[in-house]
Amino acid sequence: MKEQLRNALRHHAQAVTIVTASGAGGPVGTTVSSFTSASFEPPLVVVWIGEGASVWPVLRTAPLFAVHLLDSTQTGLADLFATKGVDRFGDGTRWQEDDDGVPWLLDAPVRLRCRTSRRIAVGDHVALVGEPLDITHTDIATPLVRHQGRYTSVA
Secondary structure, eight states, X not given: OHHHHHHHHTTSOEEOEEEEEEETTEEEEEEESOEEEEEETXXXXXXXXXXXXXXXXXXTTOSEEEEEEOBTTOXXXXXXXXXXXXXXXXXXXXXXXXXXXXXXETTOSEEEEEEEEEEEEETTEEEEEEEEEEEEEOOOSSXXXXXXXXXXXXX
């Protein structure tokens, strides 16, 4: 059933985002395609994180995190943050910490800085619910999405 579900959901196009936070060991981040708004009153967003993800130990306790929406030219950045065992915040990544230490990807056209509202365990994932505290954005002509297991864009 797991593979049937995985194959069926490949038909569901999803925006590609990168989630970042900061912990005692420094900044962490990962590529996520399970992101959505949850509520407008109060404003809330949800990111689904696998409990086995390398970033989960930090996100489990982080009071703040950021969600970065990508445009179609940023497949390399999405791949970098999806790759295990690499320095995601090395020389090839333009980033800086905000006043609270949350890593901000400078080239992402949309950034939501969020306060963690709650964490809800569901199966092998956790719904990380965040309250946006700050939103910065520019127009995205062609957002980066995943469909059928590969990157594409919406024109």
